[in-house]
Amino acid sequence: MFPSTIYSDRRARLRKELNTGLVLLLGNQESPFNYPGNTYSFRQDSSFLYFFGLDHPDLAGVIDLDTGTDHIFGNDVDIDDIIWMGKQPTIWDQAKNAGVENTAPLNALSAVLKDAMDKGRTIHFLPPYRGETKLWLSDLLGIPHGGLKIEASEELIRGVIKLRMEKDDREIAEIEKMIDVAYIMHTTAMKMAKPGIVEQEIAGTIEGIALAHGGPVSFPVILSINGQTLHNHYHGNTLAEGRMLVIDAGCESGLHYASDITRTVPVGGKFSQRQREIYEIVLNANMAGIAAVKPGVPFKEIHLLAATEIVKGMKALGIMKGDVNEAVNKGAHTLFFPHGLGHPMGLDVHDLEGLGENFVGYDGEVTRSKEFGLAFLRFGRKLKKNFVMTIEPGIYFIPELIDIWKSENKLADFINYEKVETYKDFGGIRIEDDILVTDTGARVLGKPIPKTVADIEAMMSS
Numbered sequence: 001m002f003p004s005t006i007y008s009d010r011r012a013r014l015r016k017e018l019n020t021g022l023v024l025l026l027g028n029q030e031s032p033f034n035y036p037g038n039t040y041s042f043r044q045d046s047s048f049l050y051f052f053g054l055d056h057p058d059l060a061g062v063i064d065l066d067t068g069t070d071h072i073f074g075n076d077v078d079i080d081d082i083i084w085m086g087k088q089p090t091i092w093d094q095a096k097n098a099g100v101e102n103t104a105p106l107n108a109l110s111a112v113l114k115d116a117m118d119k120g121r122t123i124h125f126l127p128p129y130r131g132e133t134k135l136w137l138s139d140l141l142g143i144p145h146g147g148l149k150i151e152a153s154e155e156l157i158r159g160v161i162k163l164r165m166e167k168d169d170r171e172i173a174e175i176e177k178m179i180d181v182a183y184i185m186h187t188t189a190m191k192m193a194k195p196g197i198v199e200q201e202i203a204g205t206i207e208g209i210a211l212a213h214g215g216p217v218s219f220p221v222i223l224s225i226n227g228q229t230l231h232n233h234y235h236g237n238t239l240a241e242g243r244m245l246v247i248d249a250g251c252e253s254g255l256h257y258a259s260d261i262t263r264t265v266p267v268g269g270k271f272s273q274r275q276r277e278i279y280e281i282v283l284n285a286n287m288a289g290i291a292a293v294k295p296g297v298p299f300k301e302i303h304l305l306a307a308t309e310i311v312k313g314m315k316a317l318g319i320m321k322g323d324v325n326e327a328v329n330k331g332a333h334t335l336f337f338p339h340g341l342g343h344p345m346g347l348d349v350h351d352l353e354g355l356g357e358n359f360v361g362y363d364g365e366v367t368r369s370k371e372f373g374l375a376f377l378r379f380g381r382k383l384k385k386n387f388v389m390t391i392e393p394g395i396y397f398i399p400e401l402i403d404i405w406k407s408e409n410k411l412a413d414f415i416n417y418e419k420v421e422t423y424k425d426f427g428g429i430r431i432e433d434d435i436l437v438t439d440t441g442a443r444v445l446g447k448p449i450p451k452t453v454a455d456i457e458a459m460m461s462s
């Protein structure tokens with residue numbers, strides 16, 4: 001955990017964002033995968049971690065906005081628990097580490113909330129995303145589980161987003177440590193990417209590296225020679241010369257801060273002419289995106305700048321044609337780059353997404369587009385200092401999407417469909433870095449992971 005004052009200070013700052021009532025933050029419970037005693041690895045809720053730091057199941061935190069007191073509800077372990085799990089710190093000891101002085105058993109929570117509700121006090125809670133939490137919250141508050149998302153407190157959501165979006169030095173250090181582990185994961189994958197190896201051998205090895213450094217991975221490893229499928233979790237293909245391998249993987253620190261890095265490498269270690277041409281377009285888009293990052297710049301503009309780089313490059317290869325800006329305005333690039341340029345990253349790999357993408361990524365100034373492609377941009381609003389974002393452009397040749405667009409002759413003024421046909425066996429390329437918004441621009445976080453053609457080829461042959 002961070003020092004207890006960090007958590008007290010965060011709660012004090014949250015108080016300033018809200019008016020009156022109680023803030024109820026439920027920790028996560030164990031979640032079974034095939035029978036009750038066989039659970040997934042425990043992962044605490046990120047907002048609970050942010051404000052209370054305690055990394056055990058079955059805890060609830062209450063911040064009383066009117067009395068200025070904070071409370072942790074949870075049960076001390078008994079001898080039966082100790083036999084199976086070992087000795088555990090008492091709730092009071094745990095609470096002290098979070099700067100909280102008031103503790104009570106978990107079954108006291110219901111009466112506290114009922115008393116507050118009887119007095120007409122507001123209970124602020126965040127939208128739950130786990131079935132167990134939905135049922136718990138529904139029981140505590142008497143709200144049908146289907147209504148919890150609507151009844152969640154917008155005031156609290158906005159306050160939590162405001163605080164969690166701006167990372168402090170300790171948080172940035174945690175993230176950078178995890179990018180340094182991602183360096184080992186990615187360079188190991190690069191060296192293993194030889195013809196004849198099965199994807200799962202590499203995926204398992206790099207997940208093991210995350211675990212060996214305290215892990216787990218920050219999301220299921222995406223690793224595939226079919227990189228045209230954006231989030232491909234199938235790892236059964238055998239690597240073959242001529243394919244590109246997309247590796248999108250990161251890990252979580254002991255305090256649960258994430259890294260999220262993508263590299264794409266040629267199986268066997270040498271880019272062909274065709275691979276290098278497409279790769280360098282994506283690399284240009286990645287670097288132009290990073291260079292454009294600055295406080296006050298809307299991320300949507302940077303996304304469109306990256307799209308412009310992609311169209312310019314694709315036009316130079318004869319895959320696209322026509323006026324570059326018009327092509328971007330009409331969304332012609334989305335045939336090849338259908339997703340957003342990036343997202344915030346922190347305690348969640350898609351940071352804060354559970355609170356509602358539009359609350360996190362949009363505001364009164366920048367609203368979310370409904371157009372194909374731009375609609376997938378999770379974050380469009382102006383950047384601020386100390387935001388941590390990913391920059392992850394890509395070019396994908398998705399045969400099924402190409403067939404649909406071609407059959408409709410869609411945006412044919414900008415797309416040379418005959419030439420596109422010759423790339424349907426190409427796969428996809430994505431290059432993703434994690435950056436910090438500084439006073440004047442961006443800093444790419446962590447130990448640099450090879451991403452130029454020369455650096456990747458050198459690493460793969462080392």
Ligand code: GLY
Pocket residue numbers: 219248249260343392432
């Ligand atoms: N790792 C998933 C993503 O890049 O958004």
Ligand code: MN
Pocket residue numbers: 248249260261262432
């Ligand atoms: Mn990623």
Ligand code: MN
Pocket residue numbers: 260342343390392432
């Ligand atoms: Mn990402």
